Amino acid sequence: MKLKDIEIKVMSDKSYGKHLDQLFEDIKSGKISEKQEPEIVARTPEDIAKVLTNERIRLLQMIREKKPESISELARLLERSQSNVSNDVKYLEGIGLLELEEKKDPVLHKRPVVNYDAVRITVDLSC
Numbered sequence: 001m002k003l004k005d006i007e008i009k010v011m012s013d014k015s016y017g018k019h020l021d022q023l024f025e026d027i028k029s030g031k032i033s034e035k036q037e038p039e040i041v042a043r044t045p046e047d048i049a050k051v052l053t054n055e056r057i058r059l060l061q062m063i064r065e066k067k068p069e070s071i072s073e074l075a076r077l078l079e080r081s082q083s084n085v086s087n088d089v090k091y092l093e094g095i096g097l098l099e100l101e102e103k104k105d106p107v108l109h110k111r112p113v114v115n116y117d118a119v120r121i122t123v124d125l126s127c
Contacts, residue, residue: 004115004116004117005116005117005118005119005120006040006096006097006116006118006119006120007039007040007119007120007121007122008040008041008042008048008051008052008119008120008121008122009039009040009041009042009121009122009123009124010041010042010043010044010045010047010048010121010122010123010124011041011042011043011124012124012126013043014126015124015126016041016043019041039096040095040096040097045123048121051095051097052119055078055080055084055088056088056091056092058078059074059078059085059088059089059092060092060097060098060114060119062074062077062078063098063112063113063114064114064117067113068111068112069111070109070110070111070112071085071086071089071109071110071112072109074089074112089112093112097114097119098112098113098114099112099113099114099115100112100113101113
């Protein structure tokens with residue numbers, strides 16, 4: 001089954017300002033009322049490099065390929081410390097690049113999930 005791609009947009013200051021204005025207008029007018037698909041926006045290409053480090057890309061690929069049942073299993077697969085993997089997972093969840101799925105048994109930890117096949121980066125060239 002083909003899943004969607006996720007997009008990270010790099011916007012100029014002017015475009016970012018317009019983006020925020022439109023977002024606030026949509027919220028105010030009620031166009032945005034329920035949880036929406038995350039829209040990931042970066043201010044500079046350097047921000048992309050901070051988000052998509054080699055280790056974070058490897059982490060996303062490992063989740064997609066191996067489907068670990070927990071962050072500790074993911075850390076073992078990556079051969080990284082659990083605290084570093086946990087920090088990366090929380091960061092990537094916070095910006096919308098992965099989800100933590102609740103398990104039926106509350107004693108078990110959340111399962112990291114990547115529900116897309118690729119990350120596309122769009123760079124706004126307007127001033």
